[in-house]
Amino acid sequence: MTEKEQIRVVVSGPRGRMGSETIRMIAQSPDLDLVAAIDHGHDGARIEDLLGITGLSGQVYTEIDACFSQEDVDVLIDFTNPEAGKRNLQKAIDYGVRPVIGTSGFSNEEVESYKQQMDEKKLGGIIAPNFAIGAVLVMKFSQMAAKYFPDAEIIELHHDKKKDAPSGTAIKTAELMAKSRQPKKQGAEDEKETLVGARGADFDGMRIHSVRLPGLIAHQEVLFGGKGELLTLRHDSMDRASFMTGVHYAAKTVMDLDTLVYGLENILD
Numbered sequence: 001m002t003e004k005e006q007i008r009v010v011v012s013g014p015r016g017r018m019g020s021e022t023i024r025m026i027a028q029s030p031d032l033d034l035v036a037a038i039d040h041g042h043d044g045a046r047i048e049d050l051l052g053i054t055g056l057s058g059q060v061y062t063e064i065d066a067c068f069s070q071e072d073v074d075v076l077i078d079f080t081n082p083e084a085g086k087r088n089l090q091k092a093i094d095y096g097v098r099p100v101i102g103t104s105g106f107s108n109e110e111v112e113s114y115k116q117q118m119d120e121k122k123l124g125g126i127i128a129p130n131f132a133i134g135a136v137l138v139m140k141f142s143q144m145a146a147k148y149f150p151d152a153e154i155i156e157l158h159h160d161k162k163k164d165a166p167s168g169t170a171i172k173t174a175e176l177m178a179k180s181r182q183p184k185k186q187g188a189e190d191e192k193e194t195l196v197g198a199r200g201a202d203f204d205g206m207r208i209h210s211v212r213l214p215g216l217i218a219h220q221e222v223l224f225g226g227k228g229e230l231l232t233l234r235h236d237s238m239d240r241a242s243f244m245t246g247v248h249y250a251a252k253t254v255m256d257l258d259t260l261v262y263g264l265e266n267i268l269d
């Protein structure tokens with residue numbers, strides 16, 4: 001593959017847990033070329049100096065406008081926080097750069113408004129709450145199971161540095177389940193919480209519980225209860241490498257899309 005055929009990628013959030021893992025993945029991928037990184041400090045630094053990884057090209061920008069106007073960029077991969085992620089996504093659209101957004105915290109209304117802009121520009125991109133293939137399969141299996149088991153509870157478990165709750169994955173799972181599940185308020189009609197929050201968050205009558213503990217990375221269990229039976233679907237990300245197959249696949253696939261896709265499941269074969 002010649003250099004010209006490489007996909008030119010910018011990573012936003014390079015010093016973070018996911019951003020740094022993404023940069024390591026790009027460094028090992030001959031079809032991807034890291035052209036720059038967006039950080040909120042270290043303007044002008046070499047990425048390899050910032051991360052202490054040798055053999056990386058590209059510099060750090062604190063201003064995304066400067067980066068997109070000075071560099072030739074195909075794809076922006078963003079793992080930051082909801083505020084920065086939304087700002088960066090909008091800039092990507094403005095400059096015609098294809099966004100691959102892993103940052104969680106996007107509402108359906110926001111996704112729809114970005115999609116409309118991208119449809120007008122015929123620009124490809126993806127927002128995916130979870131890039132781990134196993135997590136995406138649990139979402140799909142949960143959607144199948146919810147048709148037969150309307151009584152379901154989601155327990156998502158993450159590391160204690162996670163800022164948002166519930167996780168984007170849990171919300172997306174509940175949204176998919178709501179497509180096949182008869183709406184139902186679970187639990188006893190007259191149940192009362194004697195401690196606020198004991199029954200978790202309410203999504204369409206389903207409950208979502210968020211666990212935050214050191215030692216965890218990203219895990220989710222979906223429990224379905226029926227007459228005399230319990231079905232449990234569980235996925236564990238034991239390492240952030242688990243997300244990289246999906247991130248790499250998304251960075252390649254957005255090159256052939258002309259719309260914004262929400263969820264990795266929508267671009268998997």
Ligand SMILES: NC(=O)c1ccc[n+]([C@@H]2O[C@H](COP(=O)([O-])OP(=O)(O)OC[C@H]3O[C@@H](n4cnc5c(N)ncnc54)[C@H](O)[C@@H]3O)[C@@H](O)[C@H]2O)c1
Nearest residue numbers: 013015016017018038039079080084102103104129130131
């Ligand atoms: N889609 C997925 O598969 C997936 C997987 C893991 C995490 N996530 C999500 O990705 C996001 C990041 O997670 P993390 O664990 O890497 O968090 P993190 O806190 O380790 O990293 C976030 C990084 O973004 C940087 N940052 C903040 N503002 C910035 C800005 N304006 N410009 C550039 N960089 C900025 C921070 O300095 C930090 O280094 C979260 O929203 C998380 O929920 C998604």
Ligand SMILES: O=C(O)C1=N[C@H](C(=O)O)CCC1
Nearest residue numbers: 104129130162167168169218
């Ligand atoms: O580490 C995180 O933060 C994660 N967030 C995603 C979410 O909010 O669903 C999932 C993967 C890990």
